Every structure is written in structure tokens, then in C-alpha cells.
Amino acid sequence: MFCPLVCLWPLLSCLPSPMPPILPPPTPCAADSTPRPAGDAVPHRNQKPPTHRQRCRITTSSSSSPLSAARVLIANDPTPRAFSALFKAASSSSPSPSLGSQLHAQAVVRGFLGDGDNTILSTAVLNFYASCREPDLARRVFDRMARRNAVTWNALIKGYAQAGRRDEALALFRCMRRQGGVAPDKYTFPALLSGIGRNHGGGCVQELGGAVHAQVVKSGLDKDPFVGASLVSMYAATGALEDVKVVFDDVDTLDPVVWSSMISAYINCKEEEAALLTFYKMLCQDIKPRQFVYSSLFAICGSMSMLEMGRQVHAHSLKNITDKDAAMTNALLTMYSDCGCIDDAWRVFESNDIVDVISYNSMILALGQHAQPKEAAELFRQIKFSGLIPDEVTLLNLLSAFNHAGLVHEGLHLFDSMLDIEGIKPTYQHYACVIDMLARSGEIEESMKTIKEMPFEAETSLWRIVLGACSKHGDIETGMKIAEMLFEMEPYEPTNYILLGNICARLGRWAEAEKVRSLMEKRGIDGDDAFSWIEMGQTTHKFGVDDRSHPISEEIYRNLDRLIGSIKAAGYVPDTNFATHSTEKDRREESLRYHCEKLAFAFGDLASPSGDTLRIMKNLRVCGDCHSAYKYFSLVTGRKIVLRDNHRFHHFYNGACSCGDYW
Structure with missing residues (x-):
């Protein structure tokens, strides 16, 4: 089959380049409070020591700067404006709820918030708590305020939306218009739409999104690029590609945010070629792509194994992006790996002056997929030497590298040391990797024993892994038992039948293999075409x-x-x-x-x-x-x-x- 794809690279090359806050209980207005989700963990960054493969500049973390600034502030008889500036700076970095609570208490003690009449400072405190995924604390500040403006309402709505509490964000939006007498602006709707998009699994998401979209049109903000980008993202999250196109066409703008959202929407809806074409149109209009657009395109090129296109996009990014971005670099690394160029992936990794745990994880995974377990283990040692802390993904990727290479002893040693040495409790994925490792090496009985002993119920995909190992090693007795169980659990999954048929074929039991094929035909099951x-x-x-x-x-x-x-x-x-x-x-x-x-x-x-x-x-x-x-x-x-x-x-x-x- 001859499949021409979107051939853009000749065109790309010629384009230009803890102290609790002293606050009263909140007053009711929105929906009942629900338990908040845990805050997102922020990966620690540290220096990477030079090795025979790498020569990285040694840098130090600046994670203590908000605390240092707070100490200087308290020591210098601060003003309300200084407190507001510090809260704003802390909100945009890596907000610490305990630090914010202490600063909040200091502002109250000094009388800056005693009468609840300092709108600017109160809004800064509210926005800080919202950034920390602490919408209930933000709400308590909000309820104490004597005057509220659109900025205040928007910050609280965004806080609830980002915490995944959509209904409360919607209730606040209604309160804003009916009780607060404040008209929504171009920042209100993006905050609200982000909450709807986050809950795209709900049954009424499209109706809610349509209702908010109607309010956008009523407010005359449907042409605004900031609002338009949020509408595109919301509809993309629900898979409504036609609505995405309508919104995109309505927003008459050259704003890169809207185009970036459109590219992400196509990727969300599995329209990779349309995403590449949108990128090309973006360049034709002289719109400079942002870093995250390049990250998305690298992911597309990797998944489709479009090496030449990936190289052209990489070259284009070098012309247009001066600041290095960790997410973009990791996506580039993965793209080269997925296209079979492990040496190029190494070069991307080594070109980083500053790497974090995610960078190491990406490279360890790539090395494992390309049968380089020794190099993967060496990177794991470098992580620990540099002072970074490996996470559960690090250990899973290293286990996978050992698994692909048949290094069972090394893999089991790592698995057994996870909790005691690394302080990480094995997840289902870690157990699945170890079971695959045992089964693949011929230890079918041991893999079955591990399935019974693990603190998780085995999913069908895990049983299928063992069935595949039975096919490889000709264990028809265990294979038959697993296959019969899978036939009951997944009667129309073709892989189960194919694997059992392979066992029979490998042992020369062609009559039994023919029975499996006949059963597939009887049930109307077709195997995946290779x-x-x-x-x-x-x-x-x-x-x-x-x-x-x-x-x-x-x-x-x-x-x-x-x-x-x-x-x-x-x-x-x-x-x-x-x-x-x-x-x-x-x-x-x-x-x-x-x-x-x-x-x-x-x-x-x-x-x-x-x-x-x-x-x-x-x-x-x-x-x-x-x-x-x-x-x-x-x-x-x-x-x-x-x-x-x-x-x-x-x-x-x-x-x-x-x-x-x-x-």
C-alpha cells in the first residue's frame, strides 16, 4: 500500500525562522464543600554531574527563594503592597501552602487585613491559595472581603475549577452575575471552561460547555483569542471536533495561543495529519509557535515514525526557540527514540545543561526499548549520585529495561529493594513488569505464583502476557487453563485465540490449532491484520x-x-x-x-x-x-x-x- 503523508519539510526549511490562617468560617453561597484532591507534586531539579557521556553545567536549585524573600520582607517592616507582591510572586512559582499561611497570618497580625477592606492584598492572598489547590482556604478569604471585583471572582472560580470541583465553580459563576453584580470578562470564561474540560468524563459536559459558550457569545467575547483558545480546548476534551472547528473559524486572530489549542485539539481527536497541516498554515501566516506546540509535534512524529518530518520540526524549533524547555526537550528525545535513532536521543539528552528526573526517566525508557540495559542502569546510578530522587516511573522503566534484556536476577533484586532502599511501594505496573520478566524467561510457575501473591487483582492483559510466554515456551497445560479463563472474560478478543493457536502450532499439534481457528470463525472473530x-x-x-x-x-x-x-x-x-x-x-x-x-x-x-x-x-x-x-x-x-x-x-x-x- 502506498501512503503519502503530509509532506511539509521542504516548505518548513524555507520559512523564517505550617501556621493556620486567622480567619472566620465561610458564609454559604456556592455548592457544598467536597474534599479537595491532593496537590500536584513538583519534581525536584538539581545538578547533573559530568560523566564520560555528558558535560553539563553545574547549577543549583532556587526553590528556597520565596522563603528567603519572605524573611527579608518580614525583617524590613513591610507594607500591604509588599505583601501583595510577594504573594503574587509565590503564586507563579511553586506555591507552598504552609509558607502562604504564615505570611497570611503576619498580614492579619499587622492589621493589613483586619478590617477586610484591602481588596488588592486580599485578592493576592486568595489567588495564592487557589494556586495551591486550596480553594476552600481561598473561599474563606473571599467571604471576608468587603469589596470584590472581577479579578477576585475569577481567581476563586479558577481555584475551584483547577481543583476539579466543577459544580462549585459553576455555582460561583452564577453568584458572580446574580448576587455580585459583576459582569464576566475574558478571564472568567477560560477559568470556568478549564473546569468543564477537566471533567470531560461527565455525562452533561457537552451541555454545560454549550451553555457556557452561549454566555460567551452573549457577553460579546466570542472573538477574543484567550476565550477562543479555552473553548477550543474544552470542546477538544469532549471529542467534539466539529465544534472545535466552528470556534476556531469564529476567532479571527493571529494569536499563537489559539493556533496552539487547535493543534492540541487535533491531536486529542487522533487527527495527527490535520495537526501537522495546521502547523504548516500557522507558519505560512508568520505566527511563531510556542514551545508546547513543538512538544506536541515531536510526539506526533514519534508515534507515526516520521523521522524526516521530526528532524525538520526540530530544525525549525532551533531557529525560533531560544529558551530551553524541559518538556520540549524530553518530547524531542522520545521522538528520536521512537523513530529508531537512539544515538540522536542520547545527543539530545546530553545537550541538556539541566536535567530533572523526568529527563532521566525518558532516557532510561528509551535505552530499555533499544536493548541497552547497562546504559540504563548507569543512568539510574547517576540520578542517585546527582542528588535527585528516583520516582516510581524511574524504577518501572529500569525494570522494563532488565525485562527486555532477560536480566531476571537484576530485575528481581531491584524489585525486592524498592520499598526498603528506594522508599517506593510497588504499584500494579511494577508487579506486571516482574511477572512479564519471569514468564518471558520461562519461569511460568513462578510468574503464576507472583500473580496470586500480589496485592492487586490481575487484569486480563496480565494474564495475556503469561499466555504469550506459554506460547513461546510451549507450556500448553498452563496455556490452556489461562486461555479458557480469558475466553470467558473476553470472548471476542482475538489475541487470546491467536496465542493459544500459536502454542498448538509450535508443538506441531495442528489439529488443535485448527480447532482454535474454527472457534474464532464460529464466533465471528477476526485477528488484527499485520x-x-x-x-x-x-x-x-x-x-x-x-x-x-x-x-x-x-x-x-x-x-x-x-x-x-x-x-x-x-x-x-x-x-x-x-x-x-x-x-x-x-x-x-x-x-x-x-x-x-x-x-x-x-x-x-x-x-x-x-x-x-x-x-x-x-x-x-x-x-x-x-x-x-x-x-x-x-x-x-x-x-x-x-x-x-x-x-x-x-x-x-x-x-x-x-x-x-x-x-
């Missing part, structure tokens, strides 16, 4: 099994037949255990020849110069016969081949694979 794709030049070329739809299909098949002859002469023997169950015995070897990943390689070998690295992607796990064929392809052609399946990356060179035949 396909592979390769990016060549400005186009992505996609291939299915025995696919003859490509414009140069005849040349591809001739080249593949030639390649098969060459690798057979070099020692390749087709493994008919991976042939389709329904294929007649004398045709099983022939059916293996035209698997989608073999066709993709044959095309790449034709279309690219000799010696070039080929990067090929597959939507399912690579079969054992194709894995063996790829090793021989790399031997007879002298090419490096990077193959990404739905589990990991395989780097083939000179007749060997980076996975060591363990996947």
Missing part, C-alpha cells in the same frame, strides 16, 4: 501480508525472492511453526516468504543506496521467522536494520540482533 511501513524520502510506504498493491510491486517481489535465495545460501532455514494455522503443510514455507516486514525490507533495499540504514516499523510483534530472516538480511546486504514492533526495537547488523534473540 502491516509494516517504511519512510523513504518524503513518503511512507505501507505493506500488508502478501501485499501487491504497491506501484512497483513486481520489482519488490523479484528482489525479495533474490534476497531469500541469498540468505538460504548463507544458512537461513524457514521456521514453519510461524506459518498461518490454516495453511496447507506443503505451502507453509511459501506463506512465510511474503510477510509484511519482509516486503518492507525488500522495498527499502531497492529504494535506498547500498549500505544505508533501514528503519522499518510493524504494528504487531515480529514473528520468529522474520526475526531470523532479518539477521541474515543484515549479513548478506551489509546493512544496519532497525525494526520496531509493538513491544521494542531490534537493531540488526552483521547477522546478529541487539536483543540477543530474546524478546
Whole structure:
């Protein structure tokens, strides 16, 4: 199949570049109070020591600056204006509720808030508590105020919305208009809409969003870019793409926020090519993208394995973004990794002067996917050496790296030390990774034991992992038990039947494999179609099994037949255990020849110069016969081949694979 994508890179290249507050109880106005969610954790940043792979500038954290400023303020006989400035500064950094409470008490003791008549200072205190995800404390300040303006109401509405308490935010909006006599402005609606978008799982979200949208139109703010961007985000969160387009067309603006929201909306709705096209239109209108737009585009290019497009977007970002952004850099790192370029991912990681735990986590995950567990373990040691604190994601990614490499002893040691040494309680995902590790290595019985002992109920996906291991290791007894259970829990999930059929086929029990296939047909279940794709030049070329739809299909098949002859002469023997169950015995070897990943390689070998690295992607796990064929392809052609399946990356060179035949 020939699949041209949006080819933008030639165009991109030519574009320009704790003391409690002293407050009375609140008076009623909005909905009843509900328990607040925990505040978002803020990752600690620290220096990264130089290593043989890295040379980073040593920097220090400035997390203590609000506290230092507070001490200086208290010591210098502050004015209400000085208190307001400090609260405002603290709100925009990493707000600490305990520090704010103490400053609030100091302001009350000094008489600045005693009569409740200082609107500016009261609003600053209210906004601080709202920023800390403490809307109830903000509400107590609000109820004490003698005068309120739009800024005050907006801050409180935003506080409840950001804390996930949508109904109370809506109740406040009604109070603002009816009791407060204050007209909403362009900051009111974004605060309110953010609360609706956060609760997109609710049944009445679209109705609520439509009602607020109507109020926006009544207020004459439907053309405002700030409000328009919020409407786009709200509708995107509910999946209402047509409404998103209507809002975007109504907002006649060149504001980058609106365009950024539109790109995010397309990504939310799985319209990746439309997002790329919107980015191109944005550049054509000379609108400078913000950092988070580049982050989103890097994620698209990575998920679609569009390496050339990703490189062009990266080059464009270097021309337009001067300040380094951690989220953008991590997205760039992941993009190169997802496109099979682990060396480029390393270079992005090493180019960071300041890295945080999230950066390390991204790189450890990438190394694990590319079969480099030693490097992943070295990065883990660097985290601890630098003074940063590993989190549960760090340990999960390192466990995954050990799992992919079959390092069971190292993985179990890490898992057993999680709570005692790292102070992190294992989650379901950690247990699942360990169970996968045990099962994949052939310890099926031990993996079953771990499932029974873990403090979580196993989900069907975890049982399916063990069933896949039973297929790999030919444990038909355990496999049959798990398959029967999964057939009852998920009667229409094709993977369960395919895995059981694979067990029977590997053991040569073709009659039983045929029964599994017949059961699938009886229940009307179709397996997922396998396909592979390769990016060549400005186009992505996609291939299915025995696919003859490509414009140069005849040349591809001739080249593949030639390649098969060459690798057979070099020692390749087709493994008919991976042939389709329904294929007649004398045709099983022939059916293996035209698997989608073999066709993709044959095309790449034709279309690219000799010696070039080929990067090929597959939507399912690579079969054992194709894995063996790829090793021989790399031997007879002298090419490096990077193959990404739905589990990991395989780097083939000179007749060997980076996975060591363990996947």
C-alpha cells in the first residue's frame, strides 16, 4: 500500500525562522464543600554531574527563594503592597501552602487585613491559595472581603475549577452575575471552561460547555483569542471536533495561543495529519509557535515514525526557540527514540545543561526499548549520585529495561529493594513488569505464583502476557487453563485465540490449532491484520501480508525472492511453526516468504543506496521467522536494520540482533 503523508519539510526549511490562617468560617453561597484532591507534586531539579557521556553545567536549585524573600520582607517592616507582591510572586512559582499561611497570618497580625477592606492584598492572598489547590482556604478569604471585583471572582472560580470541583465553580459563576453584580470578562470564561474540560468524563459536559459558550457569545467575547483558545480546548476534551472547528473559524486572530489549542485539539481527536497541516498554515501566516506546540509535534512524529518530518520540526524549533524547555526537550528525545535513532536521543539528552528526573526517566525508557540495559542502569546510578530522587516511573522503566534484556536476577533484586532502599511501594505496573520478566524467561510457575501473591487483582492483559510466554515456551497445560479463563472474560478478543493457536502450532499439534481457528470463525472473530511501513524520502510506504498493491510491486517481489535465495545460501532455514494455522503443510514455507516486514525490507533495499540504514516499523510483534530472516538480511546486504514492533526495537547488523534473540 502506498501512503503519502503530509509532506511539509521542504516548505518548513524555507520559512523564517505550617501556621493556620486567622480567619472566620465561610458564609454559604456556592455548592457544598467536597474534599479537595491532593496537590500536584513538583519534581525536584538539581545538578547533573559530568560523566564520560555528558558535560553539563553545574547549577543549583532556587526553590528556597520565596522563603528567603519572605524573611527579608518580614525583617524590613513591610507594607500591604509588599505583601501583595510577594504573594503574587509565590503564586507563579511553586506555591507552598504552609509558607502562604504564615505570611497570611503576619498580614492579619499587622492589621493589613483586619478590617477586610484591602481588596488588592486580599485578592493576592486568595489567588495564592487557589494556586495551591486550596480553594476552600481561598473561599474563606473571599467571604471576608468587603469589596470584590472581577479579578477576585475569577481567581476563586479558577481555584475551584483547577481543583476539579466543577459544580462549585459553576455555582460561583452564577453568584458572580446574580448576587455580585459583576459582569464576566475574558478571564472568567477560560477559568470556568478549564473546569468543564477537566471533567470531560461527565455525562452533561457537552451541555454545560454549550451553555457556557452561549454566555460567551452573549457577553460579546466570542472573538477574543484567550476565550477562543479555552473553548477550543474544552470542546477538544469532549471529542467534539466539529465544534472545535466552528470556534476556531469564529476567532479571527493571529494569536499563537489559539493556533496552539487547535493543534492540541487535533491531536486529542487522533487527527495527527490535520495537526501537522495546521502547523504548516500557522507558519505560512508568520505566527511563531510556542514551545508546547513543538512538544506536541515531536510526539506526533514519534508515534507515526516520521523521522524526516521530526528532524525538520526540530530544525525549525532551533531557529525560533531560544529558551530551553524541559518538556520540549524530553518530547524531542522520545521522538528520536521512537523513530529508531537512539544515538540522536542520547545527543539530545546530553545537550541538556539541566536535567530533572523526568529527563532521566525518558532516557532510561528509551535505552530499555533499544536493548541497552547497562546504559540504563548507569543512568539510574547517576540520578542517585546527582542528588535527585528516583520516582516510581524511574524504577518501572529500569525494570522494563532488565525485562527486555532477560536480566531476571537484576530485575528481581531491584524489585525486592524498592520499598526498603528506594522508599517506593510497588504499584500494579511494577508487579506486571516482574511477572512479564519471569514468564518471558520461562519461569511460568513462578510468574503464576507472583500473580496470586500480589496485592492487586490481575487484569486480563496480565494474564495475556503469561499466555504469550506459554506460547513461546510451549507450556500448553498452563496455556490452556489461562486461555479458557480469558475466553470467558473476553470472548471476542482475538489475541487470546491467536496465542493459544500459536502454542498448538509450535508443538506441531495442528489439529488443535485448527480447532482454535474454527472457534474464532464460529464466533465471528477476526485477528488484527499485520502491516509494516517504511519512510523513504518524503513518503511512507505501507505493506500488508502478501501485499501487491504497491506501484512497483513486481520489482519488490523479484528482489525479495533474490534476497531469500541469498540468505538460504548463507544458512537461513524457514521456521514453519510461524506459518498461518490454516495453511496447507506443503505451502507453509511459501506463506512465510511474503510477510509484511519482509516486503518492507525488500522495498527499502531497492529504494535506498547500498549500505544505508533501514528503519522499518510493524504494528504487531515480529514473528520468529522474520526475526531470523532479518539477521541474515543484515549479513548478506551489509546493512544496519532497525525494526520496531509493538513491544521494542531490534537493531540488526552483521547477522546478529541487539536483543540477543530474546524478546
